[in-house]
Amino acid sequence: MTILNIIILFVLWTIFGSFWWVLISRNWDKNGIKSIFFGRSKCDNCWKTLSPTELIPILSFWLQKGKCKKCGTKLSNFYRIIELICGIIFVITYLLFPHQNIRELVARLIINRWFILLIIVDCTKYELHLPTWILTTIVCLIFSILNQPTKEITISTIFFVSLFLWIYLLSKLYVRLKYKQKWEWFGQWDIYIAGSIGILFPFVFSYHNINVSLLQLVNLALIYIIICCLIWLIYAWIRNKISKKSKEIPFIPPMVFGFWILILFANVFTNILSQW
Helix, strand or coil: CHHHHHHHHHHHHHHHHHHHHHHHHCCCCCCCHHHHHCCCCECCCCCCECCHHHCCCCHHHHHCCCECCCCCCECCCHHHHHHHHHHHHHHHHHHHCCCCCHHHHHHHHHHHHHHHHHHHHHHHHCCCCHHHHHHHHHHHHHHHHHHCCHHHHHHHHHHHHHHHHHHHHHHHHHHHHHHCCCCCCCCCHHHHHHHHHHHHCHHHHHHCCCCCCHHHHHHHHHHHHHHHHHHHHHHHHHHHHHCCCCCCCCCHHHHHHHHHHHHHHHHHHHHHHHHC
8 A cells, every 4th residue: 555655646746746836837917817727738839738638747748759749849858857856755755754644644745845846946046936935834834733832833933034034134244244245145035934944843843752942942953054054065066066157056945955854863963962
């Protein structure tokens, strides 16, 4: 049943991941919100409306040999990569992240899916997709309130938003003083993601049976920031090796992946910290 569940999850979430990315990619037109949710997908080159058989994640691309059925234009691998990543992430979520019932599993799958889409938007457009972030945060808040004490959620959220706000202001001040420029090393959108992470942060304590205290919150937050910075440096190094054109290195991917790493290995980090 586990193998069957994995296959079902992979197929379903490649579909949902593909569908939500299409919604994100669409622009508003004279029809307003209808153009986003009820518009038809089209070829980027000849603008032919795609049939249902051309919209099957991964499979359609393979059957069409990576080309549009009408104009023969080579299709971008970008959408296939998104579909594949979404499927893999949700299988990992099912296998590694704890869930007591189907409600918890669905909530974790939805949250992780939208985090992945926020990462993709940040990597491709260097911006935060606000509608997706709002929906992600609402689901995070509902899920946390149903499973964690409200006091812990409030303290954690305020702490994280305040912490990353200070990082943003200090980095901006440093750039202005040292380089006499107004550009930012750390984006204000990252503070929004910090709020979402703060809402979910109490799960790190409950998952590893760590006593909740302000000192532990500070310790784990500092560990989290170190993990994020290390991931960012590795990502920046790889990005620089691949292409030296782009000077912008998004920070949302390290924030999300750093949080996943902390959830899974917080007890390891706290043990190392206690030995020091």
